[in-house]
Amino acid sequence: xxxxxxxxxxxxxxxxxxxxxxxxxxxxxxxxxxxxxxxxxxxxxxxxxxxxxxxxxxxxxxxxxxxxxxxxxxxxxxxxxxxxxxxxxxxxxxxxxxxxxxxxxxxxxxxxxxxxxxxxxxxxxxxxxxxxxxxxxxxxxxxxxxxxxxxxxxxxxxxxxxxxxxxxxxxxxxxxxxxxxxxxxxxxxxxxxxxxxxxxxxxxxxxxxxxx
Amino acid sequence: xxxxxxxxxxxxxxxxxxxxxxxxxxxxxxxxxxxxxxxxxxxxxxxxxxxxxxxxxxxxxxxxxxxxxxxxxxxxxxxxxxxxxxxxxxxxxxxxxxxxxx
Numbered sequence: 001x002x003x004x005x006x007x008x009x010x011x012x013x014x015x016x017x018x019x020x021x022x023x024x025x026x027x028x029x030x031x032x033x034x035x036x037x038x039x040x041x042x043x044x045x046x047x048x049x050x051x052x053x054x055x056x057x058x059x060x061x062x063x064x065x066x067x068x069x070x071x072x073x074x075x076x077x078x079x080x081x082x083x084x085x086x087x088x089x090x091x092x093x094x095x096x097x098x099x100x101x102x103x104x105x106x107x108x109x110x111x112x113x114x115x116x117x118x119x120x121x122x123x124x125x126x127x128x129x130x131x132x133x134x135x136x137x138x139x140x141x142x143x144x145x146x147x148x149x150x151x152x153x154x155x156x157x158x159x160x161x162x163x164x165x166x167x168x169x170x171x172x173x174x175x176x177x178x179x180x181x182x183x184x185x186x187x188x189x190x191x192x193x194x195x196x197x198x199x200x201x202x203x204x205x206x207x208x209x210x211x212x
Numbered sequence: 213x214x215x216x217x218x219x220x221x222x223x224x225x226x227x228x229x230x231x232x233x234x235x236x237x238x239x240x241x242x243x244x245x246x247x248x249x250x251x252x253x254x255x256x257x258x259x260x261x262x263x264x265x266x267x268x269x270x271x272x273x274x275x276x277x278x279x280x281x282x283x284x285x286x287x288x289x290x291x292x293x294x295x296x297x298x299x300x301x302x303x304x305x306x307x308x309x310x311x312x313x314x
Binding site: 092093185 | 222226228240246249268278280281293297302
């Protein structure tokens with residue numbers, strides 16, 4: 001097919017020939033791209049968590065500093081994040097059904113929940129810093145603990161903040177008609193991914209290092 | 213273009229939500245008993261993977277996607293995740309202080 005035929009939409013001798021072949025996975029291109037991004041991000045988090053596990057396993061005096069107050073705070077954060085994931089799933093469900101107002105409202109509730117999670121997370125960090133934990137030292141044992149703790153939870157926090165900014169932009173755009181339901185679904189996928197990562201961060205970082 | 217789809221039931225979302233919260237509770241319960249290293253790791257990872265699979269299938273709607281995409285994403289991801297644990301055994305060597313192999 002010549003370039004001019006492509007430009008005309010692939011019409012040749014009365015037959016309509018599609019310009020592009022259909023997606024092999026039968027999903028919109030944007031959504032496929034988001035899945036591929038999430039897969040690559042899974043690798044990033046997996047590398048971080050495996051490196052953390054490696055360090056923890058190979059270090060005899062690994063600190064177990066998390067007291068009941070921290071664990072309660074983490075449980076509240078988990079409840080908020082899992083609830084926000086449910087609300088985001090419902091927002092995507094509403095968007096798929098064409099209910100723009102409900103999808104926007106639910107997205108905003110997700111946003112508020114995410115903000116509360118972020119504030120609690122930062123408060124948790126300040127608590128740790130107040131106890132003398134830095135990237136290279138802490139009062140309890142090997143200095144590697146601080147680096148591992150701040151790296152893994154920092155990656156999670158970075159994703160949450162990025163997700164919140166993206167969610168705000170896309171939800172506002174979705175409300176005004178600039179973005180489609182697929183766009184909202186894409187940011188929904190990312191938000192669910194953040195929740196799933198947290199499902200690993202909590203047991204591996206916090207529960208495994210609970211004070212006796 | 214807006215594609216309007218039929219809404220699926222709320223039930224599955226609520227079930228997945230409750231299971232995710234219960235999983236966190238179970239993990240906390242197990243961790244508070246302070247089992248030994250390997251048992252602790254397994255008892256944290258297995259429920260976490262269960263929660264992740266539920267989240268991916270139902271909150272991320274992969275269960276309702278094309279089966280080709282499920283198979284492709286799963287094989288690719290699981291293979292790389294498995295590959296990341298390649299050097300795991302070396303952490304035991306470091307812990308025990310064993311020398312490098314000659």
